[in-house]
Amino acid sequence: MITRYSRPEMVAIWSPETKFRIWFEIEAHACDALAELGVIPKDAAKTIWEKGGAAQFDVERIDAIEREVKHDVIAFLTHLAEFVGPDSRFIHQGMTSSDVLDTCLNVQLVRATDLLLKDMDALLAALKRRAFEYKMTPTIGRSHGIHAEPITFGLKLALAYAEFDRCRARLVAAREEIATCAISGAVGSFANIDPRVEEHVAKAMGLKPEPVSTQVIPRDRHAMYFATLGVVASSIERLAVEIRHMQRTEVLEAEEFFSEGQKGSSAMPHKRNPVLTENLTGLARMVRAYALPAMENVALWHERDISHSSVERMIAPDATVTLDFALARLTNVVDKLLVYPENMQKNLDRLGGLVHSQRVLLALTQKGVSREDAYRLVQRNAMPVWRGEGDFLTLLKADPEVSKALTDAEIEEKFDLGYHLKHVDTIFARVFS
Numbered sequence: 001m002i003t004r005y006s007r008p009e010m011v012a013i014w015s016p017e018t019k020f021r022i023w024f025e026i027e028a029h030a031c032d033a034l035a036e037l038g039v040i041p042k043d044a045a046k047t048i049w050e051k052g053g054a055a056q057f058d059v060e061r062i063d064a065i066e067r068e069v070k071h072d073v074i075a076f077l078t079h080l081a082e083f084v085g086p087d088s089r090f091i092h093q094g095m096t097s098s099d100v101l102d103t104c105l106n107v108q109l110v111r112a113t114d115l116l117l118k119d120m121d122a123l124l125a126a127l128k129r130r131a132f133e134y135k136m137t138p139t140i141g142r143s144h145g146i147h148a149e150p151i152t153f154g155l156k157l158a159l160a161y162a163e164f165d166r167c168r169a170r171l172v173a174a175r176e177e178i179a180t181c182a183i184s185g186a187v188g189s190f191a192n193i194d195p196r197v198e199e200h201v202a203k204a205m206g207l208k209p210e211p212v213s214t215q216v217i218p219r220d221r222h223a224m225y226f227a228t229l230g231v232v233a234s235s236i237e238r239l240a241v242e243i244r245h246m247q248r249t250e251v252l253e254a255e256e257f258f259s260e261g262q263k264g265s266s267a268m269p270h271k272r273n274p275v276l277t278e279n280l281t282g283l284a285r286m287v288r289a290y291a292l293p294a295m296e297n298v299a300l301w302h303e304r305d306i307s308h309s310s311v312e313r314m315i316a317p318d319a320t321v322t323l324d325f326a327l328a329r330l331t332n333v334v335d336k337l338l339v340y341p342e343n344m345q346k347n348l349d350r351l352g353g354l355v356h357s358q359r360v361l362l363a364l365t366q367k368g369v370s371r372e373d374a375y376r377l378v379q380r381n382a383m384p385v386w387r388g389e390g391d392f393l394t395l396l397k398a399d400p401e402v403s404k405a406l407t408d409a410e411i412e413e414k415f416d417l418g419y420h421l422k423h424v425d426t427i428f429a430r431v432f433s
Contacts, residue, residue: 001321005283010324013111014317020057022104023076026201027091028052030183033200034193040090047087055083073097094193096186098304102217103181105316107205109225112320113175116232119327120168124161126334128432131157136424138417139253139344140355145245149355150348150420153253153339158431160239165431167232174228177221181207187303188213215304219297222312226294229319233287236326240277240284243333247274253344257336276333283326290315348417352385353392359414360396360406367405377401 001011012018028049035045057079066075074097081088092100135154140147181202185193195209202209210217247255256276258264264271293315297308348355357378364374381395381402396402396411 001317005325006321007324007328010112010115010321011317013108013115014321016059016062017057019104019108020059020062020076022107022205023073023100024052024055024057024080026100026103026183026205027077027080027095029201029204030093030095030193030197031090032204033197034090034093036200037194037196039093039194041087044087044090048084048091051084052080055080071097073100094185094191094197095183096215098216099183099185101309102213103183103201103205103207105312106178106180106207106217109178109222109316109320110175110206112316112324113171113178115324116229116320116327117168117171117175119324119331120164120171120232123327123331123334124164124168126331127157127161127164130334130337130339131155131161131428131432134339134341135428136421137339137341137344138348138421139341140348147347147351147355149358150417152421152424153341153344155424155427156242157334158428160235160242162431163235163238167235170228170231174225178225179207180210180217180221181205182210182213182217184210184213187215214300214302216300216308219294219300219308222308223291223295223298226315226319227291229323230288230291233284233323233326236330237281237284239330240280240333243277243337244274244281247272247277251343251347252340253347254337254339256333257338276329280326280330280333283322283329287319287323287326290319351392352390353415354382354385356392356415357382359419360402360411363410363414364402364405369405 001014028045031040031045031048034040035042057076062072062075062079065078066072069075069078077088077092080091084091131154133154134157135152137153138150139153139156141149141151181198182188183193183198183201184190184195190198198209201207243254243256245251246253255272256274258272263269264273264275293311297311300308361371361374361378364377365371369377377399378396381392381399384390384395385392393411393415396406397408402411
């Protein structure tokens with residue numbers, strides 16, 4: 001995690017203090033279930049909660065013990081015993097370290113996802129507000145980066161809203177996928193612990209029991225989770241790249257908010273660069289990069305090895321912290337985005353009416369001209385306009401072959417901008433219903 005790209009609430013989920021508190025809760029809930037089953041004394045379970053629950057776990061002390069024993073869970077249990085006293089012998093009965101580690105990781109990922117869903121809701125709200133603000137603002141649609149046909153800026157934002165709405169649904173599914181608990185012992189067979197303990201701990205921690213585990217929870221779940229974060233990051237980048245293109249000097253249809261006193265370049269005082277969206281492109285690359293090692297973690301040896309462990313210690317906090325920051329940054333960009341409808345209109349008019357070529361093509365075919373001939377006639381008049389030699393409407397009217405099929409009034413009618421916007425309401429109803 002890099003402080004520059006971190007937000008406190010998400011960072012707190014991955015702090016050592018939070019981790020050790022979750023470890024304690026898993027162990028204590030397991031003790032409650034064991035006590036109910038008569039495996040350990042109920043008074044011992046009560047003492048563990050009272051003394052462990054009031055404890056302020058010393059991270060440095062745990063680290064010092066781990067340097068000696070070379071095992072993180074044993075180091076924690078040793079430190080916990082310093083608070084609990086003799087009844088600590090009943091802690092971790094029939095459990096293995098991964099029961100604690102994996103269940104804790106999934107608790108953290110669930111909590112992280114809840115924050116990401118809040119981020120997503122804020123982004124969706126900003127996109128919806130701006131989409132309706134510019135619902136009928138005409139702009140040019142582009143394919144291959146080249147002017148195509150008119151759309152509205154609101155449609156661009158509605159497209160982004162629909163995309164992130166799908167991303168939200170994927171996050172909900174990823175949360176469901178990862179929200180499992182395993183308290184099943186050394187190889188997942190429950191040899192030394194009753195499955196009812198797992199059921200109790202799962203319910204207490206807001207999870208569901210893993211149907212079948214080995215020493216670990218199967219890593220296909222985690223692969224799906226981090227792949228989902230990668231898809232969300234890709235959607236962030238898609239919108240960021242769109243904004244970056246719109247901010248180019250030759251386009252300038254929209255740009256990031258430029259605050260009072262902000263500087264764009266150390267060398268050129270005139271610069272207003274799309275630094276936030278460029279940053280989002282970079283952050284998206286990092287989040288996507290975490291998906292591949294998560295997929296490689298799926299293939300563990302037999303019932304478990306620890307090749308996945310070092311990977312997850314890095315990617316779990318880094319991916320969630322980075323995506324949390326990126327979603328918040330994108331929300332801010334959308335919320336404050338400077339939009340220039342007059343430049344959108346100027347760009348619409350830049351090609352002298354060529355954006356209406358398809359309507360003329362179709363009109364000619366409806367008058368009995370073959371598609372091949374209609375295409376030839378329209379393109380013949382379009383190419384000079386590309387070279388700056390006149391405007392499309394004038395050239396079409398002057399073409400005798402076109403005039404033979406269409407009157408001047410019929411040609412002019414094909415240049416109506418409003419024609420392209422007639423189904424905007426229908427699209428908005430589909431997206432925002």
